[in-house]
Amino acid sequence: MRRSWARCLNNHQLDPARPGRPVVLTRTELGGFREPMEEFIGIATAELRRLHGQVAGSDYVVMLTDANGIAVDYLGHASFEQQLKQAGLYLGSVWSEAQEGTNGVGTCIATGEPMTVHRGEHFRSLHTGLTCTVAPIFDPAGQMLGVLDVSNMSAPADRRSQMLALELVKRSARLMEDGYFLARSRRHWVIGLSASRELADVVIDGLLAVDAGGTILGANQTALRTGLTGDAGPLLGRSLYELFGLTMDALIGRQRTGTPQPLRCLATGTTWFATLRQPTGRPLRATPAERPRPHAVAPSGATTGPLGLDELAGGDPAMASHVQRIRRVLDKGIGIMILGETGTGKEAVAHAIHRGSARASRPFVGINCAAIPESLIESELFGYADGAFTGARRGGVRGKVQLADGGTLFLDEIGDMPLGAQTRLLRVLAEREILPLGHDRPIAVDLSVICATHQDLERLVAAGRFREDLYYRLNGLAVTLPPLRDRSDKADLIRTLAVPARIDGPALSALLACRWPGNIRQLQNVMRVAAALSEGGVIRLDDLPAEVTRPALSAAPPEPLPSGEAGVLLSVLRRHQWCVTRAAEELHISRSTLHRKINRFGLVSPARLE
Numbered sequence: 001m002r003r004s005w006a007r008c009l010n011n012h013q014l015d016p017a018r019p020g021r022p023v024v025l026t027r028t029e030l031g032g033f034r035e036p037m038e039e040f041i042g043i044a045t046a047e048l049r050r051l052h053g054q055v056a057g058s059d060y061v062v063m064l065t066d067a068n069g070i071a072v073d074y075l076g077h078a079s080f081e082q083q084l085k086q087a088g089l090y091l092g093s094v095w096s097e098a099q100e101g102t103n104g105v106g107t108c109i110a111t112g113e114p115m116t117v118h119r120g121e122h123f124r125s126l127h128t129g130l131t132c133t134v135a136p137i138f139d140p141a142g143q144m145l146g147v148l149d150v151s152n153m154s155a156p157a158d159r160r161s162q163m164l165a166l167e168l169v170k171r172s173a174r175l176m177e178d179g180y181f182l183a184r185s186r187r188h189w190v191i192g193l194s195a196s197r198e199l200a201d202v203v204i205d206g207l208l209a210v211d212a213g214g215t216i217l218g219a220n221q222t223a224l225r226t227g228l229t230g231d232a233g234p235l236l237g238r239s240l241y242e243l244f245g246l247t248m249d250a251l252i253g254r255q256r257t258g259t260p261q262p263l264r265c266l267a268t269g270t271t272w273f274a275t276l277r278q279p280t281g282r283p284l285r286a287t288p289a290e291r292p293r294p295h296a297v298a299p300s301g302a303t304t305g306p307l308g309l310d311e312l313a314g315g316d317p318a319m320a321s322h323v324q325r326i327r328r329v330l331d332k333g334i335g336i337m338i339l340g341e342t343g344t345g346k347e348a349v350a351h352a353i354h355r356g357s358a359r360a361s362r363p364f365v366g367i368n369c370a371a372i373p374e375s376l377i378e379s380e381l382f383g384y385a386d387g388a389f390t391g392a393r394r395g396g397v398r399g400k401v402q403l404a405d406g407g408t409l410f411l412d413e414i415g416d417m418p419l420g421a422q423t424r425l426l427r428v429l430a431e432r433e434i435l436p437l438g439h440d441r442p443i444a445v446d447l448s449v450i451c452a453t454h455q456d457l458e459r460l461v462a463a464g465r466f467r468e469d470l471y472y473r474l475n476g477l478a479v480t481l482p483p484l485r486d487r488s489d490k491a492d493l494i495r496t497l498a499v500p501a502r503i504d505g506p507a508l509s510a511l512l513a514c515r516w517p518g519n520i521r522q523l524q525n526v527m528r529v530a531a532a533l534s535e536g537g538v539i540r541l542d543d544l545p546a547e548v549t550r551p552a553l554s555a556a557p558p559e560p561l562p563s564g565e566a567g568v569l570l571s572v573l574r575r576h577q578w579c580v581t582r583a584a585e586e587l588h589i590s591r592s593t594l595h596r597k598i599n600r601f602g603l604v605s606p607a608r609l610e
């Protein structure tokens with residue numbers, strides 16, 4: 001606590017007696033912070049309710065914040081909502097240490113430790129009535145996701161009253177963390193490690209996410225703390241073999257016996273008992289054919305974790321070369337500009353760059369310049385001080401630039417940034433400091449900036465709508481993401497986005513022939529619906545929407561084609577100049593089946609018409 005107070009005085013230059021309530025973000029502002037947390041919030045909600053049920057009788061509120069200290073979920077008493085709001089115990093309140101001084105959430109973010117901050121231990125005199133008990137929550141890569149907090153405005157004076165609350169919060173935080181770990185690791189093997197053979201199926205101490213080759217891709221906090229590597233460096237990226245002298249195939253083979261397998265940790269000599277869950281969530285894979293392909297692009301959507309740079313590159317050489325160049329400039333203070341059509345994965349790449357950088361544990365703050373009214377962009381970006389203008393919110397607002405301090409600022413649709421904001425942004429980038437409206441002293445910021453646009457920025461520069469000097473500052477390395485139709489790994493992407501369903505030959509051909517104006521986003525939506533409609537886990541032509549099966553959007557044949565399966569067959573036959581062998585290969589059906597279908601649909605080759 002003493003260190004936190006020193007940080008507040010020396011680093012954040014806060015005044016303990018400063019009046020003014022904690023900042024509470026507007027619903028729109030909060031939306032921007034909740035969005036990247038949606039999947040986690042969905043998983044954590046049930047536990048949040050349970051925890052609230054356990055402590056509600058004692059007038060506690062329960063808050064879940066993101067790693068910036070912003071309350072993204074909250075359960076309190078409707079009866080004294082106004083009081084709670086005033087105390088800052090509310091959805092959208094900002095509890096970072098830099099903003100509110102020593103407090104449960106902010107200090108937990110700064111230290112990474114569970115704790116209770118009791119009454120007078122708070123830095124600001126305003127908060128000395130509060131008692132906050134908190135525990136951090138980490139993602140599978142070990143980065144802080146957020147903080148779970150239970151707070152009380154009238155806890156007993158004795159600090160020991162919080163001991164039980166601390167245990168409850170730690171336990172709930174761990175359950176949320178593990179739930180999220182399992183959801184995020186659906187496409188990997190998950191090894192559960194238990195210290196007890198008898199309890200291995202019910203009491204899991206550590207979780208490891210592992211790929212088919214046995215590389216450790218994720219670990220929960222318990223696994224990280226068990227010191228599986230001795231003290232020989234980080235766990236992630238090691239192989240199972242290095243840790244336990246056992247390959248993944250050997251572990252899978254042994255696990256077939258159905259009993260937890262003893263694994264002896266080579267570094268520590270400790271024995272763990274392992275249970276195994278196969279990708280897609282089933283306990284153990286049935287056949288070798290179901291093994292995940294090593295370089296498959298992960299299915300996106302709610303059931304999977306964020307994709308890394310390599311996963312986004314998939315098997316496409318253009319993407320692979322972009323990723324290689326991005327890695328070379330990473331952490332060198334070079335601005336990265338991501339170009340490409342809508343839905344090609346610009347934002348996904350920006351997230352992956354941040355996660356792959358040295359700033360990964362710091363905030364990633366995105367702003368979509370096209371989605372915010374021009375008049376609001378400057379305050380969104382740069383913030384303002386208390387009373388900076390009529391209608392300004394009490395306590396002022398910290399802009400996104402300041403919120404991204406230490407981390408990455410992602411400026412999406414940068415081409416839509418108004419000229420005034422461009423000038424101020426240029427100053428931030430050049431001087432590394434920001435002067436929010438109404439402030440008299442600049443505030444130092446340290447940011448990495450990634451921007452993206454689907455527009456031709458050079459044309460905007462030529463037309464005087466984009467500042468040339470800003471363009472050059474942002475454009476250290478430019479990468480143009482290929483549209484889906486040009487990606488050479490399209491079939492892989494389609495198959496992976498269909499998981500857990502599979503795709504039959506004609507459906508795959510139709511999907512390959514589509515021009516995909518909405519790129520990966522459109523494909524993702526189509527596959528989600530198709531997988532839901534499919535019967536027996538196989539996507540067929542009937543499960544695809546007309547825009548895919550209707551050949552008008554397919555690889556543009558000159559004359560209209562019939563709809564449905566006949567149209568797809570015809571377009572494939574045309575593509576192969578009516579070579580039945582090659583067309584049958586592409587459709588993954590036998591030549592005789594294709595001949596039968598040609599007859600059934602009455603398809604006639606142009607050669608026969610002549």
Ligand SMILES: Nc1ncnc2c1ncn2[C@@H]1O[C@H](COP(=O)(O)OP(=O)(O)OP(=O)(O)O)[C@@H](O)[C@H]1O
Pocket residue numbers: 297298299300301307311312313314340341342343344345346347348349454493520521524
């Ligand atoms: N290689 C990939 N594999 C699987 N899913 C991907 C891949 N690249 C992007 N996606 C997914 O496709 C969707 C669209 O990606 P994203 O939002 O990053 O595109 P964008 O180029 O930023 O789009 P816009 O220009 O419309 O903002 C997201 O759900 C993203 O997770």
